[in-house]
Amino acid sequence: MSVTRAVTMGCGHYLPVRVVENAEFEATLDTSDQWIRERTGIERRHFAAEGELTSDLAIKAAFAALENAGLTGADIDGIVLATATPDETFPSTATKVQTAIGMTGGYAFDVQAVCAGFIYAMTTANALIVSGQAKTIMVIGAETFSRIMDWSDRATCVLFGDGAGAVILRAAEGDGTAADRGVLSTDLNSDGQFHDLLYVDGGPSSTGTAGVLRMEGREVFRHAVHKLAASGETALERAGLSAADVDWIVPHQANLRIIRKTAEKMGVGMDRVVVTVQDHGNTSAASIPLALSVAAASGQIARGDLLLMEAIGGGLAWGAATLRW
Incomplete structure (x- = not known):
């Protein structure tokens, strides 16, 4: 039986330039590189620069995904962006990405499920494609968690970093089996x-x-x-x-x-x-x-x-x- 599947066309990501090694926290917290590695496996993370927004990270990841897929912004029907750290209370960060990549039609919106956000966003995008409401959707996860850290709390502030990733999904016909892409x-x-x-x-x-x-x-x-x-x-x-x-x-x-x-x-x-x-x-x-x-x-x-x-x-x-x- 022929079915519609949401198939990956390409992906991309962006990480801020600043790399923060575990040792950098030793100057301000009662912690160490060894303590962080042993308890979390984390060795380093990236922090956004002053003035660098969640939308900036998302836009760079979006362009990387478009290049990887061989597409342009005009090929995208929808953007579903998962974030718990939007640029503003409203409008959605996704609309900033929409404008930046040259996507003039369709729709763009944010979803918020914190660390589960990308799974929620991909589920939403899949439903939109399978139901015929879009052909090609970009799913983005983008965060600047360094903006919501308590820098005196060693149990949390060493865990988080900033970055963005994007995946492009496009409608394609499948056979309705687990062998489908x-x-x-x-x-x-x-x-x-x-x-x-x-x-x-x-x-x-x-x-x-x-x-x-x-x-x-x-x-x-x-x-x-x-x-x-x-x-x-x-x-x-x-x-x-x-x-x-x-x-x-x-x-x-x-x-x-x-x-x-x-x-x-x-x-x-x-x-x-x-x-x-x-x-x-x-x-x-x-x-x-x-x-x-x-x-x-x-x-x-x-x-x-x-x-x-x-x-x-x-x-x-x-x-x-x-x-x-």
Whole structure:
């Protein structure tokens, strides 16, 4: 049976120029490079320059994805941009990207599910393509988390970085089997009772300020491993697949220990997991598209590979998606 699939046409990413090594935190915090590496796997991260906005990062990633796909902005029908750090309360950061790339029609909007944002955005884009409301959609994850850090909190401020990644999806005909290229299945979840485990203590309606990030790290870790593995298994089951079929898990790059424990729980070896957390830190909604772009550019991911993407963030919100590259 012929079906419409949302197939990847290209991807790209951008990282700010400034690289912050773990040792840089030693001057202001009771921490060390060894402490950070042992507990998180992070070695360095990138911070946006003064005046460099989330939209700036997203635009550069968008142009990189267009070049990789051999397309122009005029070929894009829609932009779905995942971010928890928009330039402004409104309008959407996506509309800035729309203008910058020369996309004069269609639509552009943001989604907000924090670190799970890219999975939510890809699920949304897939639904728009499958329902015939767009032919070609750019899905972007872009963040400047360095703007919402409490620099006195060593448990959180060493974890996060800035960056952006973009993936272009286009409608194509498939046979309706798991051998098709494109998005094969998705799984979205949230549970607001866990709000206090990971949140930002500000906002337009509450404090009138941006606020800073607050996190109960141990509790987030505990929830992350169970929920990511369960969501990944659900997404695979919906596609008629199992963990044995997966070529690469592309997880949210939050913490190496979470990545390892989740892979172990799913019975997947680390030799089948894409890991970039050591170089990027936790870039929230940008982490999966960043990892995808880096892995594709290096040849680690090849056409036809089956990918399982999974992420969890504040809300708590979490989800997974299967994608044949």
